[in-house]
Amino acid sequence: MSSPIDPTSTAAWAELEAHHRSFTPDLRGWFADDPGRVERLGFTVGDLHVDLSKNLVTDDILASLVRLAEQTGVADRYAAMLAGEHINTTEDRAVLHTALRRPAGASPALVVDGQDIDSDVQGVLDAISAFAERVRSGEWRGVTGKKVTHVVNIGIGGSDLGPVMIYEALKPYADAGIEALFVSNIDPTDIAQTTADLDPETTLFIVASKTFTTLETLTNARLARDWLWAELEASEAIDGTKSSRTDAVAHHFVAVSTALDRVAEFGIDPANAFGFWDWVGGRYSVDSAIGLSLAIALGPGVFHELLGGFHDVDEHMRTAPLEANVPVLMGLLNIWYSNFLGAQSHAVLPYAQQLHRFAAYLQQLTMESNGKSVRWDGTPVTTGTGEVFWGEPGTNGQHAFYQLIHQGTRLIPADFIAFVNPAYPLDDDGRDVHGLFLANFLAQTKALAFGKTAEEVEAEGTTGPLVAARTFAGNRPTTSIFAPALTPRVLGQLIALYEHITFTQGVIWGINSFDQWGVELGKQLALQIAPAIEGDAEALAAQDASTRGLLEYYTAHRLP
Numbered sequence: 001m002s003s004p005i006d007p008t009s010t011a012a013w014a015e016l017e018a019h020h021r022s023f024t025p026d027l028r029g030w031f032a033d034d035p036g037r038v039e040r041l042g043f044t045v046g047d048l049h050v051d052l053s054k055n056l057v058t059d060d061i062l063a064s065l066v067r068l069a070e071q072t073g074v075a076d077r078y079a080a081m082l083a084g085e086h087i088n089t090t091e092d093r094a095v096l097h098t099a100l101r102r103p104a105g106a107s108p109a110l111v112v113d114g115q116d117i118d119s120d121v122q123g124v125l126d127a128i129s130a131f132a133e134r135v136r137s138g139e140w141r142g143v144t145g146k147k148v149t150h151v152v153n154i155g156i157g158g159s160d161l162g163p164v165m166i167y168e169a170l171k172p173y174a175d176a177g178i179e180a181l182f183v184s185n186i187d188p189t190d191i192a193q194t195t196a197d198l199d200p201e202t203t204l205f206i207v208a209s210k211t212f213t214t215l216e217t218l219t220n221a222r223l224a225r226d227w228l229w230a231e232l233e234a235s236e237a238i239d240g241t242k243s244s245r246t247d248a249v250a251h252h253f254v255a256v257s258t259a260l261d262r263v264a265e266f267g268i269d270p271a272n273a274f275g276f277w278d279w280v281g282g283r284y285s286v287d288s289a290i291g292l293s294l295a296i297a298l299g300p301g302v303f304h305e306l307l308g309g310f311h312d313v314d315e316h317m318r319t320a321p322l323e324a325n326v327p328v329l330m331g332l333l334n335i336w337y338s339n340f341l342g343a344q345s346h347a348v349l350p351y352a353q354q355l356h357r358f359a360a361y362l363q364q365l366t367m368e369s370n371g372k373s374v375r376w377d378g379t380p381v382t383t384g385t386g387e388v389f390w391g392e393p394g395t396n397g398q399h400a401f402y403q404l405i406h407q408g409t410r411l412i413p414a415d416f417i418a419f420v421n422p423a424y425p426l427d428d429d430g431r432d433v434h435g436l437f438l439a440n441f442l443a444q445t446k447a448l449a450f451g452k453t454a455e456e457v458e459a460e461g462t463t464g465p466l467v468a469a470r471t472f473a474g475n476r477p478t479t480s481i482f483a484p485a486l487t488p489r490v491l492g493q494l495i496a497l498y499e500h501i502t503f504t505q506g507v508i509w510g511i512n513s514f515d516q517w518g519v520e521l522g523k524q525l526a527l528q529i530a531p532a533i534e535g536d537a538e539a540l541a542a543q544d545a546s547t548r549g550l551l552e553y554y555t556a557h558r559l560p
Contacts (some may be wrong), residue, residue: 006382006510015328030058047483048481048490051480051481052333054445056475068335074462078318078500087203087514096112101307101308101492120277129295131296136176139364143232147202150208156214158290159290163290164184165357166491167293167298175299176296181198183220204253207266212263260273263334286490287306305492306488312480327453330497334369335508346390347416348389349391358494362389365499366502370511398440411477416441417443418438418495452472533551
Protein backbone atom coordinates (compact mmCIF):
# COMPACT_ATOMS: atom_id res chain seq x y z
CA MET A 1 0.00 0.00 0.00
CA SER A 2 1.08 3.57 -0.60
CA SER A 3 2.26 5.70 2.29
CA PRO A 4 -0.40 7.84 3.95
CA ILE A 5 -0.68 11.44 2.87
CA ASP A 6 0.15 13.81 5.70
CA PRO A 7 -3.03 15.92 5.98
CA THR A 8 -1.08 18.84 7.44
CA SER A 9 0.96 19.05 4.22
CA THR A 10 -2.07 19.60 1.99
CA ALA A 11 -3.29 22.89 0.63
CA ALA A 12 -6.72 22.15 2.12
CA TRP A 13 -5.24 21.92 5.63
CA ALA A 14 -3.64 25.34 5.18
CA GLU A 15 -7.00 26.70 4.06
CA LEU A 16 -8.66 25.28 7.16
CA GLU A 17 -5.99 26.80 9.41
CA ALA A 18 -6.70 30.17 7.81
CA HIS A 19 -10.44 29.70 8.30
CA HIS A 20 -9.83 28.86 11.95
CA ARG A 21 -7.72 31.94 12.58
CA SER A 22 -10.57 34.23 11.52
CA PHE A 23 -13.42 32.02 12.65
CA THR A 24 -16.27 33.37 14.75
CA PRO A 25 -19.27 31.04 14.84
CA ASP A 26 -22.65 32.73 14.45
CA LEU A 27 -25.46 30.27 13.85
CA ARG A 28 -28.09 32.91 14.58
CA GLY A 29 -26.63 35.24 11.99
CA TRP A 30 -25.98 32.52 9.44
CA PHE A 31 -29.57 31.31 9.60
CA ALA A 32 -30.96 34.84 9.47
CA ASP A 33 -28.85 35.83 6.47
CA ASP A 34 -29.10 32.58 4.51
CA PRO A 35 -32.63 31.21 3.96
CA GLY A 36 -31.20 28.37 1.85
CA ARG A 37 -28.87 27.01 4.51
CA VAL A 38 -31.19 24.25 5.72
CA GLU A 39 -31.97 22.96 2.24
CA ARG A 40 -28.33 23.15 1.17
CA LEU A 41 -27.11 21.29 4.25
CA GLY A 42 -29.87 18.70 4.35
CA PHE A 43 -29.06 15.28 2.89
CA THR A 44 -30.65 11.91 2.33
CA VAL A 45 -28.91 8.56 2.66
CA GLY A 46 -31.16 5.54 2.41
CA ASP A 47 -34.13 6.28 4.67
CA LEU A 48 -32.15 8.73 6.81
CA HIS A 49 -32.70 12.47 6.64
CA VAL A 50 -29.51 14.15 7.87
CA ASP A 51 -29.56 17.85 8.79
CA LEU A 52 -26.07 19.34 9.03
CA SER A 53 -27.26 22.96 9.09
CA LYS A 54 -26.64 23.47 12.82
CA ASN A 55 -22.94 22.65 12.49
CA LEU A 56 -20.27 25.33 12.88
CA VAL A 57 -19.32 25.60 9.23
CA THR A 58 -19.70 28.07 6.41
CA ASP A 59 -19.81 27.09 2.77
CA ASP A 60 -16.14 28.03 2.44
CA ILE A 61 -15.11 25.86 5.39
CA LEU A 62 -17.13 22.94 4.06
CA ALA A 63 -15.54 23.33 0.63
CA SER A 64 -12.07 23.23 2.19
CA LEU A 65 -13.02 20.12 4.17
CA VAL A 66 -14.16 18.40 0.98
CA ARG A 67 -10.87 19.33 -0.64
CA LEU A 68 -9.11 17.74 2.34
CA ALA A 69 -10.93 14.48 1.63
CA GLU A 70 -9.91 14.74 -2.01
CA GLN A 71 -6.28 15.51 -1.23
CA THR A 72 -5.91 12.69 1.31
CA GLY A 73 -7.42 10.08 -1.03
CA VAL A 74 -10.55 9.07 0.91
CA ALA A 75 -12.44 7.86 -2.18
CA ASP A 76 -9.43 5.94 -3.54
CA ARG A 77 -8.84 4.16 -0.25
CA TYR A 78 -12.50 3.24 0.04
CA ALA A 79 -12.33 1.76 -3.45
CA ALA A 80 -9.21 -0.16 -2.41
CA MET A 81 -11.07 -1.53 0.61
CA LEU A 82 -14.03 -2.66 -1.48
CA ALA A 83 -11.68 -4.36 -3.94
CA GLY A 84 -10.02 -6.40 -1.21
CA GLU A 85 -6.62 -4.72 -1.12
CA HIS A 86 -4.79 -5.39 2.14
CA ILE A 87 -5.43 -2.01 3.74
CA ASN A 88 -5.06 -3.58 7.20
CA THR A 89 -1.32 -3.18 6.91
CA THR A 90 -0.16 -4.38 10.33
CA GLU A 91 -1.92 -7.72 9.89
CA ASP A 92 -1.55 -7.88 6.08
CA ARG A 93 -5.27 -8.45 5.61
CA ALA A 94 -8.08 -7.30 3.40
CA VAL A 95 -10.92 -5.42 5.08
CA LEU A 96 -14.18 -6.75 3.68
CA HIS A 97 -17.00 -6.24 6.15
CA THR A 98 -18.83 -4.54 3.27
CA ALA A 99 -18.80 -7.93 1.48
CA LEU A 100 -20.96 -9.38 4.26
CA ARG A 101 -23.94 -7.40 3.01
CA ARG A 102 -23.46 -7.61 -0.75
CA PRO A 103 -26.71 -8.99 -2.16
CA ALA A 104 -26.69 -12.50 -3.61
CA GLY A 105 -25.67 -12.45 -7.24
CA ALA A 106 -23.94 -9.07 -7.00
CA SER A 107 -21.91 -8.22 -10.09
CA PRO A 108 -19.06 -8.19 -10.72
CA ALA A 109 -18.18 -11.12 -8.50
CA LEU A 110 -15.76 -10.37 -5.65
CA VAL A 111 -12.69 -12.60 -5.71
CA VAL A 112 -9.87 -11.73 -3.29
CA ASP A 113 -6.63 -13.66 -2.77
CA GLY A 114 -8.06 -16.48 -4.87
CA GLN A 115 -11.22 -16.81 -2.77
CA ASP A 116 -14.75 -16.36 -4.09
CA ILE A 117 -15.86 -14.01 -1.33
CA ASP A 118 -19.47 -13.83 -2.46
CA SER A 119 -19.84 -17.60 -2.44
CA ASP A 120 -18.22 -17.90 0.98
CA VAL A 121 -20.45 -15.21 2.50
CA GLN A 122 -23.67 -16.53 0.99
CA GLY A 123 -22.82 -20.04 2.14
CA VAL A 124 -22.52 -18.97 5.77
CA LEU A 125 -25.55 -16.71 5.51
CA ASP A 126 -27.62 -19.59 4.16
CA ALA A 127 -26.35 -21.85 6.95
CA ILE A 128 -27.24 -19.46 9.77
CA SER A 129 -30.64 -18.77 8.21
CA ALA A 130 -31.39 -22.49 7.97
CA PHE A 131 -30.25 -23.11 11.54
CA ALA A 132 -32.25 -20.17 12.82
CA GLU A 133 -35.38 -21.55 11.20
CA ARG A 134 -34.76 -24.95 12.81
CA VAL A 135 -34.58 -23.34 16.24
CA ARG A 136 -37.53 -21.00 15.66
CA SER A 137 -39.77 -23.76 14.35
CA GLY A 138 -38.94 -26.15 17.16
CA GLU A 139 -37.23 -28.68 14.93
CA TRP A 140 -34.06 -28.12 16.97
CA ARG A 141 -34.78 -29.11 20.54
CA GLY A 142 -32.93 -29.50 23.80
CA VAL A 143 -31.71 -32.80 25.17
CA THR A 144 -35.09 -33.54 26.78
CA GLY A 145 -37.06 -32.68 23.66
CA LYS A 146 -38.23 -29.21 24.69
CA LYS A 147 -38.30 -26.22 22.34
CA VAL A 148 -35.70 -23.49 22.82
CA THR A 149 -37.08 -20.41 24.57
CA HIS A 150 -33.82 -18.61 25.43
CA VAL A 151 -30.66 -18.08 23.41
CA VAL A 152 -27.58 -16.93 25.35
CA ASN A 153 -24.82 -15.35 23.27
CA ILE A 154 -21.42 -15.70 24.95
CA GLY A 155 -18.87 -13.32 23.46
CA ILE A 156 -17.04 -10.08 24.17
CA GLY A 157 -16.21 -6.90 22.28
CA GLY A 158 -17.53 -7.10 18.75
CA SER A 159 -18.97 -10.54 19.49
CA ASP A 160 -21.24 -8.96 22.10
CA LEU A 161 -21.72 -5.22 21.60
CA GLY A 162 -23.23 -5.50 18.12
CA PRO A 163 -25.67 -8.33 18.80
CA VAL A 164 -26.91 -6.93 22.10
CA MET A 165 -27.34 -3.42 20.68
CA ILE A 166 -29.29 -4.66 17.66
CA TYR A 167 -31.42 -7.05 19.69
CA GLU A 168 -32.42 -4.27 22.07
CA ALA A 169 -33.12 -1.95 19.13
CA LEU A 170 -35.24 -4.45 17.20
CA LYS A 171 -36.86 -6.33 20.07
CA PRO A 172 -40.35 -5.40 18.77
CA TYR A 173 -39.58 -7.69 15.82
CA ALA A 174 -38.95 -10.76 18.01
CA ASP A 175 -41.82 -13.02 16.98
CA ALA A 176 -40.89 -16.61 17.79
CA GLY A 177 -41.21 -16.62 21.56
CA ILE A 178 -37.43 -16.78 21.91
CA GLU A 179 -35.58 -14.30 24.12
CA ALA A 180 -31.93 -13.46 23.52
CA LEU A 181 -29.55 -12.88 26.44
CA PHE A 182 -25.92 -11.86 26.38
CA VAL A 183 -22.91 -12.68 28.55
CA SER A 184 -19.59 -10.91 28.02
CA ASN A 185 -17.89 -9.92 31.27
CA ILE A 186 -15.50 -12.37 32.92
CA ASP A 187 -16.83 -11.07 36.23
CA PRO A 188 -18.65 -14.21 37.46
CA THR A 189 -21.65 -12.06 38.34
CA ASP A 190 -22.50 -11.79 34.65
CA ILE A 191 -22.90 -15.51 33.91
CA ALA A 192 -24.40 -16.22 37.35
CA GLN A 193 -27.15 -13.62 37.06
CA THR A 194 -27.89 -14.44 33.42
CA THR A 195 -28.44 -18.14 34.10
CA ALA A 196 -30.15 -17.70 37.48
CA ASP A 197 -33.72 -17.90 36.17
CA LEU A 198 -33.14 -19.98 33.04
CA ASP A 199 -34.45 -23.45 32.37
CA PRO A 200 -31.51 -25.52 31.12
CA GLU A 201 -33.85 -27.73 29.09
CA THR A 202 -34.92 -24.79 26.91
CA THR A 203 -31.66 -22.78 26.74
CA LEU A 204 -29.29 -22.67 23.77
CA PHE A 205 -25.81 -21.19 24.17
CA ILE A 206 -23.92 -19.60 21.29
CA VAL A 207 -20.17 -19.37 21.93
CA ALA A 208 -18.84 -16.60 19.68
CA SER A 209 -15.05 -16.58 19.33
CA LYS A 210 -13.27 -16.61 15.99
CA THR A 211 -10.21 -18.45 17.33
CA PHE A 212 -12.04 -20.13 20.21
CA THR A 213 -9.25 -18.92 22.50
CA THR A 214 -10.66 -15.63 23.87
CA LEU A 215 -10.06 -15.81 27.63
CA GLU A 216 -13.32 -14.20 28.74
CA THR A 217 -15.49 -16.05 26.24
CA LEU A 218 -14.04 -19.49 26.85
CA THR A 219 -14.14 -19.02 30.64
CA ASN A 220 -17.82 -18.07 30.46
CA ALA A 221 -18.51 -20.94 28.05
CA ARG A 222 -17.03 -23.44 30.50
CA LEU A 223 -19.04 -21.91 33.35
CA ALA A 224 -22.20 -22.17 31.23
CA ARG A 225 -21.41 -25.79 30.42
CA ASP A 226 -20.87 -26.58 34.11
CA TRP A 227 -24.18 -24.89 34.94
CA LEU A 228 -25.97 -26.89 32.25
CA TRP A 229 -24.60 -30.19 33.48
CA ALA A 230 -25.30 -29.43 37.14
CA GLU A 231 -28.87 -28.29 36.51
CA LEU A 232 -29.74 -31.19 34.20
CA GLU A 233 -28.25 -33.72 36.61
CA ALA A 234 -30.08 -32.15 39.56
CA SER A 235 -33.39 -32.60 37.77
CA GLU A 236 -32.33 -36.07 36.58
CA ALA A 237 -32.73 -34.99 32.97
CA ILE A 238 -29.30 -36.57 32.38
CA ASP A 239 -27.52 -39.17 34.49
CA GLY A 240 -24.13 -37.48 34.69
CA THR A 241 -22.26 -40.02 32.60
CA LYS A 242 -19.74 -38.78 30.06
CA SER A 243 -22.00 -39.76 27.18
CA SER A 244 -25.03 -37.97 28.68
CA ARG A 245 -22.97 -34.83 29.27
CA THR A 246 -21.66 -34.95 25.70
CA ASP A 247 -25.20 -35.31 24.40
CA ALA A 248 -26.35 -32.35 26.48
CA VAL A 249 -23.64 -30.09 25.09
CA ALA A 250 -24.47 -31.20 21.55
CA HIS A 251 -28.10 -30.14 22.05
CA HIS A 252 -27.47 -26.90 23.94
CA PHE A 253 -24.27 -25.40 22.49
CA VAL A 254 -23.33 -24.11 19.06
CA ALA A 255 -20.35 -21.98 18.04
CA VAL A 256 -19.45 -19.04 15.86
CA SER A 257 -15.83 -19.85 15.12
CA THR A 258 -13.48 -21.12 12.45
CA ALA A 259 -11.33 -23.13 14.89
CA LEU A 260 -13.21 -26.39 14.38
CA ASP A 261 -10.68 -28.49 16.28
CA ARG A 262 -11.09 -26.38 19.43
CA VAL A 263 -14.87 -26.34 18.95
CA ALA A 264 -14.90 -30.13 18.83
CA GLU A 265 -12.60 -30.37 21.85
CA PHE A 266 -15.11 -28.30 23.82
CA GLY A 267 -17.83 -30.77 22.88
CA ILE A 268 -19.67 -28.84 20.18
CA ASP A 269 -20.33 -30.67 16.94
CA PRO A 270 -18.28 -28.86 14.25
CA ALA A 271 -21.34 -29.20 12.01
CA ASN A 272 -22.93 -26.65 14.36
CA ALA A 273 -20.10 -24.14 14.05
CA PHE A 274 -20.63 -21.12 11.83
CA GLY A 275 -17.50 -19.47 10.52
CA PHE A 276 -16.25 -16.07 9.51
CA TRP A 277 -12.99 -14.76 8.16
CA ASP A 278 -9.87 -12.90 9.21
CA TRP A 279 -10.89 -10.02 6.94
CA VAL A 280 -13.80 -9.27 9.31
CA GLY A 281 -12.70 -7.20 12.29
CA GLY A 282 -14.60 -7.91 15.49
CA ARG A 283 -16.22 -4.47 15.70
CA TYR A 284 -17.39 -4.84 12.09
CA SER A 285 -18.70 -8.40 12.45
CA VAL A 286 -22.30 -8.13 13.60
CA ASP A 287 -23.55 -8.75 10.06
CA SER A 288 -21.54 -11.99 9.87
CA ALA A 289 -22.32 -15.24 11.71
CA ILE A 290 -21.79 -13.20 14.89
CA GLY A 291 -25.40 -12.17 14.28
CA LEU A 292 -26.66 -15.75 14.74
CA SER A 293 -28.51 -14.87 17.95
CA LEU A 294 -30.31 -12.12 16.00
CA ALA A 295 -31.30 -14.44 13.17
CA ILE A 296 -32.79 -16.82 15.74
CA ALA A 297 -34.63 -14.31 17.94
CA LEU A 298 -35.69 -11.85 15.24
CA GLY A 299 -35.79 -14.13 12.22
CA PRO A 300 -33.69 -14.51 9.06
CA GLY A 301 -35.95 -12.09 7.21
CA VAL A 302 -35.22 -9.31 9.68
CA PHE A 303 -31.51 -10.12 9.52
CA HIS A 304 -31.54 -9.88 5.71
CA GLU A 305 -33.35 -6.53 5.89
CA LEU A 306 -30.68 -5.31 8.32
CA LEU A 307 -27.99 -6.33 5.82
CA GLY A 308 -29.85 -4.44 3.10
CA GLY A 309 -29.64 -1.27 5.17
CA PHE A 310 -25.89 -1.67 5.56
CA HIS A 311 -25.55 -2.11 1.80
CA ASP A 312 -27.61 1.02 1.09
CA VAL A 313 -25.00 3.17 2.83
CA ASP A 314 -22.08 1.19 1.37
CA GLU A 315 -23.38 2.11 -2.08
CA HIS A 316 -23.99 5.73 -1.11
CA MET A 317 -20.42 5.95 0.18
CA ARG A 318 -19.15 4.42 -3.07
CA THR A 319 -21.17 6.48 -5.54
CA ALA A 320 -22.06 9.85 -4.00
CA PRO A 321 -19.74 12.77 -4.81
CA LEU A 322 -17.75 13.90 -1.79
CA GLU A 323 -19.66 17.16 -1.46
CA ALA A 324 -22.91 15.18 -1.05
CA ASN A 325 -21.50 12.06 0.61
CA VAL A 326 -23.08 11.98 4.06
CA PRO A 327 -20.59 9.77 5.96
CA VAL A 328 -17.68 11.65 4.39
CA LEU A 329 -19.19 15.01 5.33
CA MET A 330 -19.87 13.88 8.90
CA GLY A 331 -16.34 12.53 9.20
CA LEU A 332 -14.97 15.83 7.90
CA LEU A 333 -17.00 17.78 10.44
CA ASN A 334 -15.47 15.63 13.16
CA ILE A 335 -12.01 16.50 11.79
CA TRP A 336 -12.90 20.19 11.90
CA TYR A 337 -14.09 19.98 15.48
CA SER A 338 -11.30 17.80 16.87
CA ASN A 339 -8.30 19.11 14.93
CA PHE A 340 -9.19 22.78 14.61
CA LEU A 341 -11.78 23.71 17.25
CA GLY A 342 -10.34 21.60 20.07
CA ALA A 343 -13.22 19.23 20.74
CA GLN A 344 -12.14 16.04 22.49
CA SER A 345 -15.41 14.16 22.78
CA HIS A 346 -18.51 13.52 20.73
CA ALA A 347 -21.98 12.85 22.10
CA VAL A 348 -24.47 10.52 20.41
CA LEU A 349 -27.96 11.15 21.73
CA PRO A 350 -30.68 8.87 20.36
CA TYR A 351 -34.22 9.94 21.14
CA ALA A 352 -35.24 6.28 21.10
CA GLN A 353 -35.04 4.06 24.16
CA GLN A 354 -34.50 1.10 21.84
CA LEU A 355 -31.07 2.55 21.01
CA HIS A 356 -29.94 2.66 24.63
CA ARG A 357 -26.86 0.54 23.75
CA PHE A 358 -26.00 2.44 20.56
CA ALA A 359 -23.44 4.78 22.14
CA ALA A 360 -21.68 1.80 23.77
CA TYR A 361 -21.54 0.09 20.39
CA LEU A 362 -20.08 3.21 18.78
CA GLN A 363 -17.44 3.48 21.49
CA GLN A 364 -15.78 0.30 20.25
CA LEU A 365 -16.36 1.11 16.60
CA THR A 366 -14.84 4.57 16.77
CA MET A 367 -12.35 4.44 19.62
CA GLU A 368 -10.86 1.03 18.91
CA SER A 369 -10.63 1.92 15.23
CA ASN A 370 -9.12 5.39 15.48
CA GLY A 371 -7.44 5.41 18.88
CA LYS A 372 -3.98 5.26 17.29
CA SER A 373 -0.80 7.31 17.47
CA VAL A 374 1.02 5.80 14.49
CA ARG A 375 0.07 5.83 10.83
CA TRP A 376 -0.40 2.76 8.67
CA ASP A 377 3.24 2.87 7.58
CA GLY A 378 4.49 2.90 11.19
CA THR A 379 5.35 6.60 11.31
CA PRO A 380 3.97 8.92 14.02
CA VAL A 381 0.70 10.69 13.35
CA THR A 382 0.93 14.36 12.48
CA THR A 383 -2.33 15.42 14.11
CA GLY A 384 -4.52 14.56 17.07
CA THR A 385 -6.59 11.45 16.41
CA GLY A 386 -9.78 9.93 17.75
CA GLU A 387 -12.56 11.29 19.90
CA VAL A 388 -14.22 10.01 23.04
CA PHE A 389 -17.68 8.85 21.96
CA TRP A 390 -20.37 8.70 24.61
CA GLY A 391 -24.06 9.26 25.15
CA GLU A 392 -27.39 8.15 26.55
CA PRO A 393 -30.92 8.21 25.20
CA GLY A 394 -32.98 11.37 25.49
CA THR A 395 -34.72 12.48 27.58
CA ASN A 396 -32.70 10.76 30.30
CA GLY A 397 -29.55 12.63 29.26
CA GLN A 398 -31.34 15.97 29.53
CA HIS A 399 -31.63 15.39 33.28
CA ALA A 400 -28.00 14.31 33.59
CA PHE A 401 -25.24 15.77 31.43
CA TYR A 402 -26.87 18.21 28.99
CA GLN A 403 -26.00 21.04 31.38
CA LEU A 404 -22.34 20.64 30.42
CA ILE A 405 -23.15 20.62 26.72
CA HIS A 406 -25.31 23.74 26.97
CA GLN A 407 -23.35 25.96 29.35
CA GLY A 408 -20.03 24.29 30.05
CA THR A 409 -16.65 25.47 28.80
CA ARG A 410 -16.02 22.49 26.53
CA LEU A 411 -17.10 22.16 22.91
CA ILE A 412 -19.02 18.88 22.53
CA PRO A 413 -20.43 18.20 19.06
CA ALA A 414 -23.54 16.03 19.33
CA ASP A 415 -25.52 13.80 17.00
CA PHE A 416 -29.25 13.64 17.73
CA ILE A 417 -31.13 10.63 16.32
CA ALA A 418 -34.91 10.34 16.23
CA PHE A 419 -37.75 8.51 14.50
CA VAL A 420 -41.08 9.90 13.34
CA ASN A 421 -43.12 6.82 14.23
CA PRO A 422 -42.66 4.96 17.55
CA ALA A 423 -42.62 1.22 18.10
CA TYR A 424 -45.17 1.69 20.88
CA PRO A 425 -47.64 4.52 20.16
CA LEU A 426 -49.15 5.54 23.49
CA ASP A 427 -51.17 8.52 24.65
CA ASP A 428 -51.43 10.23 28.00
CA ASP A 429 -54.98 11.48 28.54
CA GLY A 430 -55.38 12.01 24.80
CA ARG A 431 -51.93 13.48 24.27
CA ASP A 432 -49.45 11.74 21.96
CA VAL A 433 -46.50 10.83 24.19
CA HIS A 434 -44.15 10.31 21.25
CA GLY A 435 -44.96 13.79 19.97
CA LEU A 436 -44.02 15.22 23.35
CA PHE A 437 -40.84 13.17 23.26
CA LEU A 438 -39.89 14.53 19.82
CA ALA A 439 -40.64 18.07 20.97
CA ASN A 440 -37.73 17.61 23.38
CA PHE A 441 -35.48 16.35 20.55
CA LEU A 442 -36.27 19.43 18.46
CA ALA A 443 -36.02 21.82 21.39
CA GLN A 444 -32.58 20.64 22.45
CA THR A 445 -30.97 21.10 19.05
CA LYS A 446 -32.60 24.52 18.74
CA ALA A 447 -31.42 25.60 22.19
CA LEU A 448 -27.88 24.37 21.58
CA ALA A 449 -27.66 26.16 18.24
CA PHE A 450 -29.24 29.51 19.06
CA GLY A 451 -28.96 29.81 22.83
CA LYS A 452 -30.57 32.65 24.73
CA THR A 453 -29.15 36.16 24.97
CA ALA A 454 -28.91 38.29 28.09
CA GLU A 455 -31.42 40.67 26.53
CA GLU A 456 -33.90 37.85 26.06
CA VAL A 457 -33.42 36.75 29.65
CA GLU A 458 -33.93 40.31 30.95
CA ALA A 459 -37.05 40.71 28.80
CA GLU A 460 -38.55 37.86 30.81
CA GLY A 461 -38.07 39.85 34.02
CA THR A 462 -34.81 38.35 35.30
CA THR A 463 -32.30 40.81 36.78
CA GLY A 464 -28.95 40.86 38.52
CA PRO A 465 -26.55 37.91 38.71
CA LEU A 466 -29.27 35.50 37.55
CA VAL A 467 -29.10 36.97 34.06
CA ALA A 468 -25.69 35.46 33.40
CA ALA A 469 -26.71 32.12 34.88
CA ARG A 470 -29.72 31.95 32.57
CA THR A 471 -27.90 33.06 29.43
CA PHE A 472 -27.02 30.42 26.85
CA ALA A 473 -24.20 31.14 24.43
CA GLY A 474 -25.52 28.89 21.68
CA ASN A 475 -23.27 27.94 18.79
CA ARG A 476 -23.10 24.39 20.15
CA PRO A 477 -22.94 22.16 17.06
CA THR A 478 -25.39 19.35 16.41
CA THR A 479 -26.30 16.99 13.60
CA SER A 480 -29.89 15.77 13.45
CA ILE A 481 -30.64 12.35 11.96
CA PHE A 482 -34.32 11.59 11.36
CA ALA A 483 -35.96 8.49 9.92
CA PRO A 484 -39.59 7.37 9.52
CA ALA A 485 -39.21 4.49 12.00
CA LEU A 486 -36.57 2.28 13.59
CA THR A 487 -36.83 -0.62 11.18
CA PRO A 488 -34.15 -3.26 10.60
CA ARG A 489 -33.17 -1.56 7.35
CA VAL A 490 -32.89 1.84 9.02
CA LEU A 491 -30.76 0.39 11.81
CA GLY A 492 -28.40 -1.15 9.24
CA GLN A 493 -28.13 2.25 7.59
CA LEU A 494 -27.31 3.94 10.90
CA ILE A 495 -24.57 1.46 11.75
CA ALA A 496 -22.97 1.64 8.31
CA LEU A 497 -23.15 5.44 8.42
CA TYR A 498 -20.93 5.48 11.50
CA GLU A 499 -18.64 2.78 10.09
CA HIS A 500 -17.88 5.02 7.13
CA ILE A 501 -17.60 8.18 9.22
CA THR A 502 -14.92 6.31 11.18
CA PHE A 503 -13.28 5.17 7.95
CA THR A 504 -13.17 8.73 6.58
CA GLN A 505 -11.44 10.09 9.65
CA GLY A 506 -8.97 7.22 9.72
CA VAL A 507 -7.91 7.85 6.11
CA ILE A 508 -7.43 11.57 6.69
CA TRP A 509 -5.34 10.90 9.79
CA GLY A 510 -3.38 8.25 7.88
CA ILE A 511 -4.04 5.48 10.41
CA ASN A 512 -5.04 1.85 10.12
CA SER A 513 -8.57 1.76 11.50
CA PHE A 514 -8.75 -2.03 11.37
CA ASP A 515 -6.25 -3.33 13.92
CA GLN A 516 -6.36 -3.09 17.71
CA TRP A 517 -2.94 -3.78 19.15
CA GLY A 518 -3.73 -1.54 22.11
CA VAL A 519 -5.96 -4.21 23.64
CA GLU A 520 -3.27 -6.89 23.57
CA LEU A 521 -0.80 -5.72 26.21
CA GLY A 522 -3.30 -5.83 29.05
CA LYS A 523 -4.33 -9.35 28.02
CA GLN A 524 -0.71 -10.52 28.07
CA LEU A 525 -0.02 -8.97 31.46
CA ALA A 526 -3.21 -10.48 32.92
CA LEU A 527 -1.91 -13.94 32.04
CA GLN A 528 1.35 -13.13 33.83
CA ILE A 529 -0.41 -11.77 36.92
CA ALA A 530 -2.95 -14.59 37.25
CA PRO A 531 -0.44 -17.01 38.87
CA ALA A 532 0.36 -14.39 41.52
CA ILE A 533 -3.34 -14.15 42.39
CA GLU A 534 -3.35 -17.94 42.74
CA GLY A 535 -0.45 -17.83 45.22
CA ASP A 536 2.67 -18.17 43.07
CA ALA A 537 5.38 -16.35 45.09
CA GLU A 538 7.73 -16.04 42.12
CA ALA A 539 5.02 -14.45 39.98
CA LEU A 540 4.25 -12.05 42.83
CA ALA A 541 7.88 -11.05 43.21
CA ALA A 542 8.11 -10.30 39.48
CA GLN A 543 5.52 -7.52 39.71
CA ASP A 544 6.18 -3.80 40.13
CA ALA A 545 5.77 -2.35 43.62
CA SER A 546 2.29 -0.96 43.04
CA THR A 547 0.90 -4.16 41.50
CA ARG A 548 2.58 -6.20 44.23
CA GLY A 549 0.98 -4.03 46.91
CA LEU A 550 -2.45 -4.43 45.33
CA LEU A 551 -2.00 -8.20 45.12
CA GLU A 552 -1.03 -8.31 48.79
CA TYR A 553 -4.16 -6.34 49.65
CA TYR A 554 -6.23 -8.84 47.63
CA THR A 555 -4.64 -11.80 49.42
CA ALA A 556 -5.19 -10.25 52.84
CA HIS A 557 -8.86 -9.51 52.27
CA ARG A 558 -10.02 -12.46 50.14
CA LEU A 559 -12.47 -14.60 52.07
CA PRO A 560 -11.61 -18.32 52.24
